[in-house]
Amino acid sequence: MDSFIAVLKQMSFEGDIDSSEETKTAYSHDASLFELVPQLVVFPKNETDLRRLVVAVNHARSQLPNLSITARSAGTCMTGGSIGESIIVDFTRYFNKIEEVRELSARVQPGVFYRDFEKATLEKGALMPSFPASRELAAVGGMVANNAGGEKSLEYGKTENFVNKLQVILSDGKPYELRALNWEELGAKYHQTDFEGQIYKQMYQLLEANYDKIKAAKPHVTKNSTGYNLWDVWNRETKVFDLTKLFVGSQGTLGLVSDINFRLIHDRPHSGVLVCFMRNLDNLGEVINTVTATKPASFEAFDNYTLELAIKFFPYFHKTLGWGGLVKLGLQLAPDAFLLFRGIPKMILLIEYTAETPEEVKQKVHTMRQTLKPFKLEAMEEDDTEAKAWKFRIMRRESFNLLRKKVKDKHTAPFIDDLVVPPPHLTKFLPELRAIIKKYGLLATIAGHMGDGNFHVIPLMKIEDPKERAKLAPAMKEVNDLVLSYGGSLSGEHNDGMIRGPWLEQMYGKEIVDLFRQTKKIFDPNNIFNPHKKTDASWEYSMSHIREHF
């Protein structure tokens, strides 16, 4: 590595280069159950540094064949996407400028934290609505590369819907702009004789030759982050060709994102949430259909295990809310104690409406409550507002963090953490899922995006115990089989990385995964970007890098 560092310095790399043990250890984890210790962490200052880095890696490859580049923004990936055994490129130190925020678009660097970006957009009355539950922790580069989604994705869709343009560095070390091209523009790129021309030509040929097969492979769910999004790149009807669709969600395996141009939406200033307790899940499918027909802004849920955990570790919330917030939370929960004493509900539903005025919100919440009356749910008072429902929203958003931080003798094991099943099947699916969880003796909470049928199931396990570890493959296989039998997807928003990459063939079949592999090869023929993730992942490699220390 010393010789590589010397090359970088010779090339006048302006950013920081760090190979200290302390830094390498700090970058050996993300929020997944894996551990990969890098050899080097670099903090590029500008786009030229990124170019220098890629060129240097290409040159040094003959001496150091395993040299590779893993991009990292905030490092909250749950799949092992932002860790690697070679070079980590951290974007948060210098690529952290909010360059421009306009009424309905913004230009921003990938290392900007979403929380800071949101403050800047809200000042203009605008929002980038695909923020994840990790909104306080994640950066926008990782949101783009994972195709993140969250509570507002039901109404607005995921990050893929909000990217106008991307500036990227590809495997030849040069910068390119990706955006939607019309037929004439595509033709011009196609006839270029350089690397960019080669990419457009090969991608067009691959997509055109396999057009029907690729369109048919698109999962029939409202959100998907698995595989490469080949189906939305080329449209024969509109003749639009858009490589941003492919890059979003590609987890840094095709190149590095150095700049993002986001589309924003006008933020509706008022919102209210109807909270319902379900004592059994018998009518769940019908309830979901009834709610989603009214187009709520979000429709979230968490189960009895999550609620029990939140009550058990109640003081934890001071970390997010401060002591004042904790007291407020306690006071607000007091009236609900009455309902909870009658038995912990199986599922808590949060149905949110947004509007331009408080009156409009009240009306929508009221109408929803009336409409749900025949289902005999335990709905709360109908003048509920965002402020009143805030306590449940906090529990939902913090559910995973709570597990990560609080239960010390066991650790969160995200491996069936992001499944999606079309909502009409949930009444049957959820008890079957619980039966598998029980069969493997897993302690797991279920929380997620009810309207999309997207659930986060995060078991707590002593993963360093070989007996516990041995459960991963069979439990995952059974859950995947179940999800796929209902026409679902293995990941709605967290992506593949090291954990779901090995299962892509189970979901898509070999033929489609071969098209994914060809795509990777077109962009990154020497596999310098983020190896062992997505189509390059193998179960053996992933399992041999499970975290040993927590």
Ligand SMILES: Cc1cc2nc3c(=O)[nH]c(=O)nc-3n(C[C@H](O)[C@H](O)[C@H](O)COP(=O)(O)OP(=O)(O)OC[C@H]3O[C@@H](n4cnc5c(N)ncnc54)[C@H](O)[C@@H]3O)c2cc1C
């Ligand atoms: C408590 C918790 C809750 C979560 N909830 C959600 C949720 O609701 N929805 C959701 O979608 N996710 C969720 N996640 C996962 C994760 O937080 C999100 O996917 C987030 O968008 C990742 O952002 P990041 O900046 O941390 O990315 P990182 O972890 O740094 O990177 C994620 C991936 O993007 C790649 N990448 C990063 N920067 C670049 C770049 N500049 N160029 C190319 N590739 C790049 C990395 O290589 C990696 O593969 C959650 C995680 C936690 C810990």
